[in-house]
Each structure stands twice: as C-alpha cells, then as structure tokens.
Amino acid sequence: MTVEQLATSALTALRHKHLLSTADLSPEEITLVLDTAEAMKEVGARPIKKVPALRGKTVVNLFFEPSTRTRTSFEIAEKRLSADTLNIAIATSSVVKGETLADTALTLEAMSPDMIVIRHSSSGAPYLLSRICRSAIINAGDGMHEHPTQALLDAYTIRERKKRLSGLKVAIIGDLLHSRVLRSNVHLLTTMGAEVWVCGPPTLVPADIRRLGVTVTHVIDDAVREADVVMLLRIQLERMEGAFFPSLREYFAVFGMTEARLRLAKPDVMIMHPGPMNRGVEIASEVADGPYSVILDQVANGVAVRMAVLYLLAGGAAHEDAA
Numbered sequence: 190m191t192v193e194q195l196a197t198s199a200l201t202a203l204r205h206k207h208l209l210s211t212a213d214l215s216p217e218e219i220t221l222v223l224d225t226a227e228a229m230k231e232v233g234a235r236p237i238k239k240v241p242a243l244r245g246k247t248v249v250n251l252f253f254e255p256s257t258r259t260r261t262s263f264e265i266a267e268k269r270l271s272a273d274t275l276n277i278a279i280a281t282s283s284v285v286k287g288e289t290l291a292d293t294a295l296t297l298e299a300m301s302p303d304m305i306v307i308r309h310s311s312s313g314a315p316y317l318l319s320r321i322c323r324s325a326i327i328n329a330g331d332g333m334h335e336h337p338t339q340a341l342l343d344a345y346t347i348r349e350r351k352k353r354l355s356g357l358k359v360a361i362i363g364d365l366l367h368s369r370v371l372r373s374n375v376h377l378l379t380t381m382g383a384e385v386w387v388c389g390p391p392t393l394v395p396a397d398i399r400r401l402g403v404t405v406t407h408v409i410d411d412a413v414r415e416a417d418v419v420m421l422l423r424i425q426l427e428r429m430e431g432a433f434f435p436s437l438r439e440y441f442a443v444f445g446m447t448e449a450r451l452r453l454a455k456p457d458v459m460i461m462h463p464g465p466m467n468r469g470v471e472i473a474s475e476v477a478d479g480p481y482s483v484i485l486d487q488v489a490n491g492v493a494v495r496m497a498v499l500y501l502l503a504g505g506a507a508h509e510d511a512a
C-alpha cells in the first residue's frame with residue numbers, strides 16, 4: 190500500500206489522542222501503525238522524499254535528555270510529511286532559569302502547535318503534558334518508564350524480516366531495571382503474541398517483571414537458546430548509584446553477547462540493540478557488526494514508524510478527507 194492509498198484502508202486512526210505507552214495500544218492499532226509505516230517507508234525510497242500529509246501542522250520537539258536517533262528521526266519524519274517543525278534547545282531556553290516543565294509546555298502551547306514530542310528524565314512527564322495541553326503528546330522516552338516509538342520500530346523491523354510477531358521467541362538481555370525500551374517492548378510484544386524472555390543479573394531485573402507475562406532467567410544461554418530475536422539493552426551507568434555488578438569486564442563475561450553464544454540461537458536469528466551501544470559490555474563488536482545484526486535497520490525504520498505515528502495522531506486518512 191502506498192501513502193496515497195492509506196485513505197482507503199478500514200482502520201485509519203488510533204483510539205487515543207496521544208502516544209504515551211504501548212500498553213494503550215490494541216493489536217489492531219499496532220498493526221495499523223506497522224502497516225502505515227510500510228507505506229511511509231516507500232516515501233523514503235522516492236527521489237523526492239516528501240508528501241503533503243501534515244502540511245499546515247506544527248510539531249514541537251522538546252528534548253530534555255540527550256538523543257541522537259530519536260530526535261533526528263522525528264525531525265526527518267516531520268519534514269517528510271511537510272509539517273512545520275520546531276526544535277527547542279533546552280540549554281538555551283528558559284528551563285535553565287528555573288522554568289517548570291508545566292510552564293514551558295503551556296508557553297509553547299500558547300503558540301498553537303498541533304503535536305509535542307517530548308523526551309524527559311522524569312517518568313510521567315508526557316502524562317503531565319497530556320493533561321494540561323491541547324496538542325497531541327508523543328512520548329519519546331520518559332525516565333525509566335516507556336519509549337513507545339522505539340518498541341514500534343523494533344516490532345516493524347522484526348515483522349519486516351520474520352513476517353510475523355506471534356509465536357517468536359524474543360530474548361531481551363541487559364540492564365532491565367533502568368530500561369524504558371524494555372517496558373515498551375514487553376507490552377507490545379506480549380500483546381502481539383510473542384514469547385518474551387528477559388535476562389540480566391538479579392540486581393538489574395525489576396522485581397515485578399513476571400507480572401507482565403515474560404519468562405525471567407539469569408542464565409544467558411537459556412535466554413538465547415532457540416531465540417528468533419535477541420535484543421541487547423545498554424548498561425545505563427548514568428542511572429546507577431552504587432554497584433549493580435562487580436565490574437564491566439565481569440558483566441561482559443557473564444551476560445555479554447558473543448559470537449559463541451549467538452550459535453545457540455536459531456540460524457536466522459536477528460540481533461537488535463536500540464542504541465547507543467556499549468561495545469564490549471553488553472555486545473561484542475563482532476556481533477554488533479556481524480551478519481545477524483539489524484541495528485542500523487532499526488535506525489532506518491525509525492523514520493518510517495515515526496512518520497506513521499505522526500500521521501495517525503494527526504487524524505490519518507480521516508484528517509486528509511477533511512482537508
């Protein structure tokens with residue numbers, strides 16, 4: 190389906206005004222985002238990579254935390270959809286003078302944007318904005334809570350290769366405790382019927398993670414054995430106070446993804462990492478750069494998936510009909 194044919198598809202919009210969590214998405218909505226992203230990916234292959242879908246819409250990118258992949262792919266996605274985009278440079282904004290998040294958001298709102306993409310170190314910051322703003326809010330990563338567009342682009346990348354999500358064994362290995370990517374992926378993948386295994390040192394596994402319907406192991410070989418997908422998560426030293434494991438060298442020895450461990454997985458295993466990577470800590474360079482790695486495909490697909498999310502939150506085909 191091309192982007193021009195999206196208006197003819199049966200389900201054309203998301204139920205919620207905002208994208209805050211993958212836990213809010215039904216299987217049909219996840220499929221809608223992934224199908225729409227397929228059409229958006231085709232736009233990126235055209236000589237002129239632009240469609241008028243969000244012409245006249247204004248999107249504010251409000252990143253309070255560092256980002257390479259998410260911020261740039263949102264900006265490229267917005268430009269490909271012809272939206273007017275505004276990047277707020279936090280370091281040169283009134284945030285440094287002590288302005289609160291709520292006041293910053295309401296100040297931006299007074300200039301009538303249609304959508305605000307927010308990344309913030311506090312879990313729940315996008316929820317606050319969704320309560321006080323008229324704009325649609327997109328969570329681009331909030332503290333240790335969620336990163337929904339990352340999970341959607343991960344699902345897109347898996348489905349592109351495997352043609353399905355249901356029934357796949359997905360092993361997620363690393364710093365589970367501090368990971369918003371983990372939480373968004375677990376909600377999404379279990380909703381779509383995947384079998385999710387999580388693995389890390391006991392100090393880095395959230396106490397209540399089993400309640401989300403995953404299998405927990407502290408033995409990496411058990412997680413990787415017969416896996417269709419292995420997703421490594423970054424050791425987030427910046428969020429750690431105190432020692433969660435003896436040393437990075439020991440972490441790599443016990444939980445690092447090596448070529449030898451990779452041989453336990455299915456022959457067509459996919460190696461994923463949301464980035465940024467700690468090479469030689471959670472993943473060996475030979476694996477990160479090897480034939481099973483789809484890490485750069487994840488980055489590329491991030492543009493199409495974020496185009497799909499922006500398009501659908503703007504009203505999708507219904508919006509185009511009204512225009």
Ligand code: CP
Pocket residue numbers: 255256257258259260330336339463464465
């Ligand atoms: N995966 C991810 O969120 O990367 P960035 O921090 O570079 O956006």
